[in-house]
Structure formats: C-alpha cells, structure tokens
Amino acid sequence: MTRLPRFDFADARLVLALADAGSLGKAAAQLPLALSAASQRLRLLEERLGLTLFERSASGVKATDAGVLYLEHARRVLRVADQAQQAMDQLAHAGRVPLQVFANTTGSASELPLLLGRFLADWPQVDLILTECTSKDAVDAVLSGRGDLAVIDGHYSHAGLSLLPFSRDRLVVIAPSSHRLAQTEQCSFADLADEALIALPTTASLRQFLERMALLAQQSLRVRAEAQSFSAQIQLIASGLGVGIIPEAAARPLMTSYDVKLIAMVDEWSTRELWFAVRTGDEPTPLTQRLLEYLGAVRTPSSTAKPDAR
Numbered sequence: 001m002t003r004l005p006r007f008d009f010a011d012a013r014l015v016l017a018l019a020d021a022g023s024l025g026k027a028a029a030q031l032p033l034a035l036s037a038a039s040q041r042l043r044l045l046e047e048r049l050g051l052t053l054f055e056r057s058a059s060g061v062k063a064t065d066a067g068v069l070y071l072e073h074a075r076r077v078l079r080v081a082d083q084a085q086q087a088m089d090q091l092a093h094a095g096r097v098p099l100q101v102f103a104n105t106t107g108s109a110s111e112l113p114l115l116l117g118r119f120l121a122d123w124p125q126v127d128l129i130l131t132e133c134t135s136k137d138a139v140d141a142v143l144s145g146r147g148d149l150a151v152i153d154g155h156y157s158h159a160g161l162s163l164l165p166f167s168r169d170r171l172v173v174i175a176p177s178s179h180r181l182a183q184t185e186q187c188s189f190a191d192l193a194d195e196a197l198i199a200l201p202t203t204a205s206l207r208q209f210l211e212r213m214a215l216l217a218q219q220s221l222r223v224r225a226e227a228q229s230f231s232a233q234i235q236l237i238a239s240g241l242g243v244g245i246i247p248e249a250a251a252r253p254l255m256t257s258y259d260v261k262l263i264a265m266v267d268e269w270s271t272r273e274l275w276f277a278v279r280t281g282d283e284p285t286p287l288t289q290r291l292l293e294y295l296g297a298v299r300t301p302s303s304t305a306k307p308d309a310r
Helices: 009-021 024-030 035-049 065-092 112-122 135-144 205-216 230-238 248-257 286-294
Strands: 054-057 060-063 097-103 126-132 149-153 161-176 197-199 223-226 244-247 260-265 271-279
Touching (some): 009 024, 060 065, 112 126, 112 286, 135 149, 149 286, 161 248, 230 260
Parallel strands (some): 097 126
Antiparallel strands (some): 161 271
C-alpha cells in the first residue's frame, strides 16, 4: 500500500503565514522561524507533495491553485485541532467553556450584552469574552477562527460568511436643545452639510459608513470632535460643540440626563441592520448553535448574498 504524505501542523501554519504575509521573510518572522528553516520546510513540503504551492518572485510569493486548495484544508484541519485542544482544556479546567463574541460599536450598544447576560445565567459553565471592534475586525476574527460569532453592520459583507438577522435600528441626529435642528422633527443628511459633527473615531464602523455616505452625497463631514463612545458623544453634543448621528437604540437611554433633542433622519439608508456572522461552510460549534437559537436566529445558517458596500 502506498504511504500517504504526512500532514504536519507546522507545515500548515507556515503555509497560512505565507499566504497572509506574502513573503517568506515576513512569514518566518511571524511564526517565529529562521528564514533558512522556513525556506527548507516549504521546499521539503512541496517535494513530498509533488506540487508547487507558491510561485516565487522578487515581489514575494503567491499561492498556486494547489496552494489555494492546501490552504483551505490547512485552515480546516488547524481549526478542528484548536477545537479539540479547547475541549481538552475545558475538561482540565472543571468543564469551563469559552465563548468569543466580536461585535461592532453599534452591536455592543444594542441589547446584545443584555441578551448575552441572560444566556450566561442559563449556562453557568460558559465564560464569555465580548470584544468591541469594527465590523471588519469582527469578520476577520470569525474567518481566522479566533471568534465564535460576530455581530456586524448590515452594510458590510464578505464571501466567507453566513449571515443571520439580529436586529434593525435607525440612525438619528442628536442636537443641543438650543440648536436650530431641535425645532424640527426630522431632517436629512444634506441638512448637516454645514454642521460641526461630534463623531466616533475613524476606526469605528459607523464612522466609516457615514464617510461612505458623505462621499456618495458629494459632501464632507465637518468633524469638530471625536468621542470614543456614544455616551461621550452625547455629552459633547450637550455642551454645544455640534451635532451627532447615533443609533436610536443607543441614544435614547443616554440622552435622558442631558439637554439634547432627537431628530429623525429621512434618508433611506438611516435604517440599518445588524447581522450575526459565522463562517460559511462550517458547522457552528454546539455552543454557538445554542447561542444563536437562544437569540432567536434560525436554526441552520444559510449564506446570504449581500452587495459588498465596503
């Protein structure tokens, strides 16, 4: 019987690092591994397989068709191996089960933490890590296997994701009660063209979304101040520095202590959706599946084709 080539985890990690870094030197530094050792390991792997996995050039390396296929299997094998290791770690630590959820700023300010808290109350053996980040970082975490579940902006999509509806919210304008807009019940994005804005940092998915809408409308955002949270935004708005665009669900509980006014936006895009995201082609872990069911999502995720609005 012909002996099949051995699948080595170290080889798989090197190939993944090469694909991500684009050069042998950068990949070796990430692992870390001596450049000569990384080069020899890749050469021996290709000889053992009888295939060329990467095309080499002066600008770096690029996966061949065989390399792309190897990458797909390497990611799957390493992910299963990591899950097996986690399962053993859980047994060694009194059955504790980790759950990694990555959510964008709007998701973190929604009812998500409350729902997760209720889930944890029913599952006392689960240890939750809820990380607030951009939609892009949340997607990257799920695709890399670092995250079990992502909560992302409905305007963000990725071919490697299966999406499930979570909630719908609308963006509203918050203005000081003395501001001219406070005398109206609704306004448009165009009405803010000359207004000083209090906004989230440029790394926030909501800020990036508003920048895109401004570009499409051929107007600029006149950002007077940046705040790290919706709460800080409203406090700066209440001081009279400017106005802000905030999800209504996040704004209403925060504005009761400040002299500000909520104004509805008439723009169609002001109604936004939040989505749960898991990897396409993978069965969610049993814990992730239970969480999705608990949160009212459909039982079996299905890929949702959405235009890439990045």
